[in-house]
Amino acid sequence: MAGEAVTLQLGHYAGCVGAHWWGLQRRPPPGTELNHAALLRAGREGCTPRLIALELKGGVGPLGRGGVRPEPLAAWRGDVANYAEPGTGTEVRDRGQRPGDASADGHGSSSASVQDAAPGSSTQLWSDYLSVQLHPRSIYVLQQYNHDGDSGRLEAFGQGEKLLQDVGCMEELEDRLHFFVEECDYLQGFQVLCDLHDGFSGVGAKVTELLHDEYSRKGILTWGLTPVTPNVGDPQKNFYRVLNTALGIAHLSAHSSLFCPLSLSGSLGIKPQPPVAFPYLNYDASLNYHSSAVLAAALDTLTVPYRLCSSPGSMMHLAEMLSFSGRKVVAAWAAVPFPAVRGHSLPDALCAHQQDVPWKLLSSCREQKVSRCFAQSVVLRGICKENPTSCPGQQPPSPLHACETAEQVLQCYLHTVFPGAFSASLVLEQPCVTVPPYPHIFSSLLSRQGFLPDDLSSYSAAAVESIPVLTSLQSSPALRTLLSDLCKDLQKLGTRRCASFFAAGVEEDDFHEALQELRTLSQCYEMGFEGGNSEDESDSD
Numbered sequence: 001m002a003g004e005a006v007t008l009q010l011g012h013y014a015g016c017v018g019a020h021w022w023g024l025q026r027r028p029p030p031g032t033e034l035n036h037a038a039l040l041r042a043g044r045e046g047c048t049p050r051l052i053a054l055e056l057k058g059g060v061g062p063l064g065r066g067g068v069r070p071e072p073l074a075a076w077r078g079d080v081a082n083y084a085e086p087g088t089g090t091e092v093r094d095r096g097q098r099p100g101d102a103s104a105d106g107h108g109s110s111s112a113s114v115q116d117a118a119p120g121s122s123t124q125l126w127s128d129y130l131s132v133q134l135h136p137r138s139i140y141v142l143q144q145y146n147h148d149g150d151s152g153r154l155e156a157f158g159q160g161e162k163l164l165q166d167v168g169c170m171e172e173l174e175d176r177l178h179f180f181v182e183e184c185d186y187l188q189g190f191q192v193l194c195d196l197h198d199g200f201s202g203v204g205a206k207v208t209e210l211l212h213d214e215y216s217r218k219g220i221l222t223w224g225l226t227p228v229t230p231n232v233g234d235p236q237k238n239f240y241r242v243l244n245t246a247l248g249i250a251h252l253s254a255h256s257s258l259f260c261p262l263s264l265s266g267s268l269g270i271k272p273q274p275p276v277a278f279p280y281l282n283y284d285a286s287l288n289y290h291s292s293a294v295l296a297a298a299l300d301t302l303t304v305p306y307r308l309c310s311s312p313g314s315m316m317h318l319a320e321m322l323s324f325s326g327r328k329v330v331a332a333w334a335a336v337p338f339p340a341v342r343g344h345s346l347p348d349a350l351c352a353h354q355q356d357v358p359w360k361l362l363s364s365c366r367e368q369k370v371s372r373c374f375a376q377s378v379v380l381r382g383i384c385k386e387n388p389t390s391c392p393g394q395q396p397p398s399p400l401h402a403c404e405t406a407e408q409v410l411q412c413y414l415h416t417v418f419p420g421a422f423s424a425s426l427v428l429e430q431p432c433v434t435v436p437p438y439p440h441i442f443s444s445l446l447s448r449q450g451f452l453p454d455d456l457s458s459y460s461a462a463a464v465e466s467i468p469v470l471t472s473l474q475s476s477p478a479l480r481t482l483l484s485d486l487c488k489d490l491q492k493l494g495t496r497r498c499a500s501f502f503a504a505g506v507e508e509d510d511f512h513e514a515l516q517e518l519r520t521l522s523q524c525y526e527m528g529f530e531g532g533n534s535e536d537e538s539d540s541d
Contacts, residue, residue: 002035002307002311002313003185004037004187005039005190006180006184006189006191007039007190008052008190008191008207009053010193010207012059012125012126013288014195015126019130019296022051022131023129023130023131024438025039025049033310034428046133048134049134049135053139053140054173054203055141055147056147056154057152058146058149060127060141124289144163154198154200155199157201157504158199162202162505163202163203164202165206173207174210174214181215188306189215189218189314190211191221192204192207192211192222192223192256196225196249197226197241197244198241201247204222204251205255208220208256221315221318222256225262226261226262227263228265228275229268236498239270239493239498239501242268242270242486242489246490246518249518257323257328258318258330261329261364261482264294267364273364273366280339280443281336281443282442283439290441293439294441295362298362301470305317321377321424324475326520326524327475330474330479331362331478331479332362332473333359333360333361333362333471333473334360335358335469337382337467337469338358338383339452340382340451341453342447342451346383346409347398350409350410354416359470359471359472363478366482374476375423376414376476378424379427379471380427382432382469384406385406400412411425431469432468434465434467440463442467447462447464449465449467450464450468475525480526483519491515495511
């Protein structure tokens with residue numbers, strides 16, 4: 001059985017993804033394939049995430065100011081959490097709590113109503129749709145900066161680094177880490193969800209450095225998160241975003257076992273690209289509430305290999321499988337939902353995508369040929385594993401139909417589409433649960449279980465409660481495009497145009513060193529015989 005993991009959420013968008021992710025961790029039924037205890041802990045507060053979330057002042061909304069949440073239009077009936085920020089006169093300090101801890105009732109949590117998936121504002125806070133209880137020591141509010149407003153913002157990498165260089169702040173973080181780590185029977189590692197686009201990239205650099213130094217034998221899987229980039233905006237903020245992203249990738253990948261940029265934005269560079277489009281999702285890319293929900297569904301499936309009840313797989317095993325030859329940066333792909341027709345077999349579903357894998361790239365690289373892949377970890381969930389063939393007793397219409405198990409079907413498919421690549425695959429019957437407060441972003445074609453009808457002209461009036469999902473975590477040549485394009489953007493920017501960014505604490509020598517690290521990383525993803533053409537590909541639009 002998989003061991004425990006401690007999760008760190010660093011930044012507000014990381015909180016948005018995390019809020020949805022924890023909401024997907026419903027207590028599974030008997031016989032479930034996923035180990036409930038890998039992410040969640042049981043204690044006197046109930047079942048809570050093994051989580052440390054760093055947030056800025058005002059980042060948890062009216063709950064953080066000790067206010068009462070307004071009565072919603074429709075109430076969420078699941079578990080909820082309440083918080084109070086330190087310094088407001090409303091914090092609770094019993095049971096050993098200290099400033100910076102989340103408030104609690106006598107059992108470490110309290111209740112409030114959560115709106116039923118109806119936010120309509122891009123300023124929606126993640127605490128508004130958090131639907132699980134949190135341990136009193138999970139929320140750590142950084143008082144030095146404001147979440148919102150025109151001043152006091154955590155905008156630059158150097159500001160984030162300095163925050164964690166403060167002795168008191170570092171001691172508080174270490175104390176919370178030790179609390180969660182020491183209660184684990186077998187700690188397999190750490191999941192770090194970190195904002196890349198703002199000063200939290202600097203916070204993440206110091207946090208992963210701490211984890212690397214203190215827990216060198218444990219896995220550190222870091223997910224660099226970025227909300228969808230707007231098409232217009234302040235040029236200086238755009239420059240800051242690119243600088244934070246580049247420095248974040250260089251530092252986070254250096255101190256992590258594996259690093260994956262995760263975003264629905266088409267590009268992490270200076271020039272914005274359209275957001276990722278899914279054929280059976282109607283999401284609003286400008287809403288963090290929507291985009292983070294899609295990423296959470298993908299993340300919940302990408303992390304399955306080290307959360308299984310029956311598998312000895314671990315975070316370190318996953319990292320070692322994908323990060324050989326210096327390739328510590330990986331790309332994520334996902335089909336949310338996986339386009340499966342109700343009543344059809346898995347071979348039928350995959351045969352419809354022999355030339356074009358149905359998943360979409362979630363790592364902001366310009367898409368390249370799907371057959372180009374060094375190694376990958378693929379998970380398909382929400383599909384019945386019984387009787388994978390659709391024509392028993394007859395001549396199989398394809399090699400996929402000749403396979404005896406769902407696992408063999410998927411493995412055969414991957415070997416066909418990705419010849420020469422190492423592919424590890426898993427098939428689970430347990431779907432991704434998408435009940436409120438998960439947003440209503442699904443096509444009306446989908447059934448309650450997220451399947452397509454035989455006749456695509458028919459519509460379903462049922463709310464989608466679960467979906468099948470297909471994901472792949474890849475060591476892919478597509479990453480060369482992402483890394484080399486960032487280097488080119490930074491070279492165009494130079495350092496003079498962003499003097500205020502460097503005044504916030506980043507030395508120019510450190511910047512140039514990080515730039516060289518990105519160049520070196522990008523070279524790890526050359527295909528060899530295509531190396532001479534890769535530069536031309538990167539330059540083309």
